[in-house]
Amino acid sequence: MNSAADATPTDPPEIKWAYIARELRARGFTQRKIDEIAEEEASRIIRTTPPNRSNGHAPEQPRADSSEHQADIKELFHFEPNGGGDNTSEKGDFNAQRSKSHRDGAIHQRPDGTTGEEPEKGGADPKCVVFKLVSFDDLTAPSTDEYNIKGLFPRRGLVLVWGPPKCGKSFWVFDVVMHVAIDRKYRGRKVKQGEVVYLVLEGQAGFPKRRDAFRKTFLEPDQKVPLFKLCGATLDLVKDHGKLIADIKEQSAKPVVVVIDTLNRSLVGSESSDEDMAAYLKAANAIEEAFACLVVVIHHCGVNESRPRGHTSMTGAADVQIKVTKDDDGVITANLELAKDLEEGATFLSRLKVVHLGDDPDGDRITSCVIEPIDGDAAPTTNEKRKKLSPAAVTALRAIKQATDEVGAVPPESNHIPGKVRCVTKEQWRDYANRMGICTESGKEAGTEEEAAKLLKEAQRKAFGRAADSLIAAGQVSAWGDFYWSIKG
Numbered sequence: 001m002n003s004a005a006d007a008t009p010t011d012p013p014e015i016k017w018a019y020i021a022r023e024l025r026a027r028g029f030t031q032r033k034i035d036e037i038a039e040e041e042a043s044r045i046i047r048t049t050p051p052n053r054s055n056g057h058a059p060e061q062p063r064a065d066s067s068e069h070q071a072d073i074k075e076l077f078h079f080e081p082n083g084g085g086d087n088t089s090e091k092g093d094f095n096a097q098r099s100k101s102h103r104d105g106a107i108h109q110r111p112d113g114t115t116g117e118e119p120e121k122g123g124a125d126p127k128c129v130v131f132k133l134v135s136f137d138d139l140t141a142p143s144t145d146e147y148n149i150k151g152l153f154p155r156r157g158l159v160l161v162w163g164p165p166k167c168g169k170s171f172w173v174f175d176v177v178m179h180v181a182i183d184r185k186y187r188g189r190k191v192k193q194g195e196v197v198y199l200v201l202e203g204q205a206g207f208p209k210r211r212d213a214f215r216k217t218f219l220e221p222d223q224k225v226p227l228f229k230l231c232g233a234t235l236d237l238v239k240d241h242g243k244l245i246a247d248i249k250e251q252s253a254k255p256v257v258v259v260i261d262t263l264n265r266s267l268v269g270s271e272s273s274d275e276d277m278a279a280y281l282k283a284a285n286a287i288e289e290a291f292a293c294l295v296v297v298i299h300h301c302g303v304n305e306s307r308p309r310g311h312t313s314m315t316g317a318a319d320v321q322i323k324v325t326k327d328d329d330g331v332i333t334a335n336l337e338l339a340k341d342l343e344e345g346a347t348f349l350s351r352l353k354v355v356h357l358g359d360d361p362d363g364d365r366i367t368s369c370v371i372e373p374i375d376g377d378a379a380p381t382t383n384e385k386r387k388k389l390s391p392a393a394v395t396a397l398r399a400i401k402q403a404t405d406e407v408g409a410v411p412p413e414s415n416h417i418p419g420k421v422r423c424v425t426k427e428q429w430r431d432y433a434n435r436m437g438i439c440t441e442s443g444k445e446a447g448t449e450e451e452a453a454k455l456l457k458e459a460q461r462k463a464f465g466r467a468a469d470s471l472i473a474a475g476q477v478s479a480w481g482d483f484y485w486s487i488k489g
Contacts, residue, residue, distance in 0.1 A: 021034055021038075024037070147190075147192060148191070148192055148194065148256055148294055149176065149179065149180065149186050149189050149190070149191050149192075150189050150190040150191075151189055151342055151343065151346060152186065152189060152320075152336065152342070152346065153176070153180070153257070153294055153296075153320070154319055154320065154341065154342065155192075155256070155292075155294065156292055156293055156294050157288065157294055157295075157319035157320070158281075158284060158285075158288065158294075158295050158297065158318050158319050158320075159294060159295070159297070159318065159319065159320040159321075160297050160299060160308060160314055160315065160318040160320070160321045160322070161173055161296060161297070161298050161299070161322045161324060161334075162298070162299040162300065162301055162308040162309075162321070162322070162323060162324070163300070163301055163323060163324035163325055164300070164301050164305050164325070164326075165300060165419055166326070166417065166418040166419055167324050167325055167326040167332065168324065168326055168332040168350070168352055168371070169298055169324040169334075170203070170261055170262075170298060171210070171332075171352060171369060171371050172324055172334055172348075172350060172371055173259060173296060173298055174198070174210065174214075174371075175214075175350075175371035177196045177198065177228075177257050177259060177296070178196075178214060178218075178225070178228065179191050180192070180193060180194055180196055180227075180256065180257055181193070181194075181195070181225055181227040181228040182223075182225055182227075187348060187373060192256070193227065194227065194254075194255070194256030194257065195227045195228075195229065195253055195254055195255045195256060195257075196227060196228050196229065196255060196256070196257045196259070197229045197231065197248060197253060197255040197258045197259070198228065198230050198231070198261065199231050199232075199235060199258070199259060199260050199261060199266070200231070200232050200261050201232075201235055201260070201262060201265035201266055202261070202262060202265050204232040206368065207230065207232070209357060209366070209367075209368035210368050210369070210370075212355075212357050212368065213355035213357065213367075213368035213369060213370045214370055216355055216357065217353070217370045218370070229251075229253055229255070234265075235260075235265070235266045236266070236267075237266040237267065237280055237283045237284065238267070238268065238269070238276075238279045238280055238282075238283050239268065241283035241284075241286050241287060242286070245286065245287060245290045245291075248291070249290075254291065255293050256293050256294065257293060257294045257295075258287055258291070258293055258294070258295050258296070259296045259298070260284070260295065260296065260297045260298065261298045262297075262298045262299060262300065263280075263297050263298065263299040263300075263310075263314075264299070264300060266280075267280055270310075271309055271310025271311060272311050273311065274311055274313065276311075277310065277311040277313045277314060278313065281313060281314070281317050284297065297314075299314070308321075315338065318338065319339070319340045319341070320336065320338070320339045320340070320342060321336075321337055321338035321339070322334055322336050322337065323335045323337050326418075328487065329475065329487060330351050330352065330475045330478060330487045331349060331350075331351055331374065331475075332349070332350040332351060332352065332371070333347060333348070333349055333350075334347070334348040335347050335348075348373070349373070349374040350371045350372060350373055350374060351371075351372050351374060351475050352369040352370070352371065352372070352478065353369060353370050353371075353372040353472075353473065354367050354368075354369055354472045354473075354478065354479050355367060355368055355369065355370055356469070364481075364482055365426070365479075367479055367480070367481070389470065389471070389474065390466075390467065390470065392438050392439070392463050392464075392466065392467040393466075393467040393470045393471055393474075393476075395433060395436050395437065395438045395467070396429070396433045396438060396464060396467035396468060396471060397471055397476055397477070397486070398436060399429060399432040399433035399435075399436050399438070400424060400429050400432070400433075400471075400477060400484060400485075400486050401486050402432055402436075403424045403428050403429055403431075404422050404424055404485065404486060407424060407428055408422035408423060408424050408485075409422060409423065410422055410423070411423050411483045414480065417480050417483060417485070418485075421485050423483040423484060423485040424483075424484055424485070425482050425483065425484070426468075426482055429464075429468070429484055430460075430461075430464045433460075433464050433467070434460050434464070438460060438463050438464055438467060439456070439460040439463040439464075468484075475487060
């Protein structure tokens with residue numbers, strides 16, 4: 001009898017389970033999993049065992065000593081006996097069958113570390129090597145060819161990118177993984193191209209504009225990026241990771257990087273709970289194992305901004321931890337502060353560059369941002385930036401600062417505007433710039449006062465537009481939608 005199909009209806013449950021256990025082992029089930037199945041089935045059998053009719057006599061009542069029956073089932077799957085119970089001949093036959101089944105069908109780990117059926121050795125159960133020892137001289141190092149971005153993103157594992165709100169960490173991560181998707185060196189570091197799955201769980205509505213800004217700035221007009229895939233569905237990673245893995249596989253995606261943006265939006269529970277975070281890390285690890293990929297989690301900082309928010313197990317589990325900050329000059333610093341197998345301390349300086357994508361039906365600018373690298377170890381100082389400004393841009397800079405002081409207000413909360421920063425609208429800024437004389441053309445050459453006023457208004461509009469664009473490009477002013485604010489410095 002080689003499988004569960006060979007069992008007959010009159011066989012005791014113990015014998016049936018002997019066949020089933022053999023099949024499970026042959027299919028690669030671990031002993032722990034078989035034990036869990038046995039535990040469930042033992043409870044079920046105790047509740048549902050029918051009266052014994054095998055002797056041809058009147059039906060007997062179910063055995064009262066259910067604990068002995070349960071012990072028999074547990075013994076089959078190598079549980080410690082619960083004690084009690086006589087050793088009947090039927091039980092003796094069962095034990096012999098169990099021993100034979102264990103010899104003939106079990107999967108063992110051989111001394112060389114491989115697995116397979118162990119040949120019979122004189123009728124005795126062979127030793128099953130579970131914890132294989134490897135000598136010092138036989139240790140093998142992982143290939144140095146295994147990376148996504150050399151010295152920054154390993155081939156697989158967990159990367160934690162953290163920082164305060166509105167520091168540009170999502171923009172930075174998007175820029176990094178796009179280099180993987182389009183096979184482009186990242187700031188001189190070698191890249192291995194592969195598919196990226198980006199789970200954007202907050203700010204989904206603005207992502208198409210972020211895509212358009214990246215395309216306009218860094219890609220050829222007709223260049224396609226088939227290896228970048230976006231998912232904007234809500235996600236409870238602990239509960240949904242199995243379905244997420246299945247859906248990614250169903251859509252023929254084979255990601256080398258999976259980005260979760262952010263931890264808070266993908267966790268139903270407490271970031272400070274050891275139990276909740278253990279379950280979260282287990283789910284993230286399941287994604288890594290399913291695709292042999294790198295999982296990048298974007299996370300916020302704690303109240304004092306000295307470490308990632310919540311339980312310290314996240315830092316302990318991360319293979320790489322990167323801190324992202326943004327200073328008053330708008331310089332974004334990404335620092336590789338912790339790494340298990342990489343050199344720590346690498347720093348990447350960037351700034352958000354506003355990209356004009358067009359105008360809406362009201363004539364207002366449609367914009368988004370891209371990450372712009374800053375060469376060298378330090379960002380340009382404010383004085384260095386001011387040297388490059390035109391007279392009109394200097395006037396516009398004074399205008400936005402005065403307008404902010406007098407009429408500025410904190411806009412509604414947004415992922416793209418720093419918290420508690422006072423902003424002005426484009427109309428307010430332009431009004432102050434015009435009053436400060438941003439345009440020197442008078443329009444006197446016009447035939448009538450009405451024509452002169454019209455010409456002056458058009459000249460002011462153009463002068464302000466050029467000045468605003470140059471200030472944004474120089475990192476003096478930032479914008480999002482119709483909100484503009486001066487970057488201190």
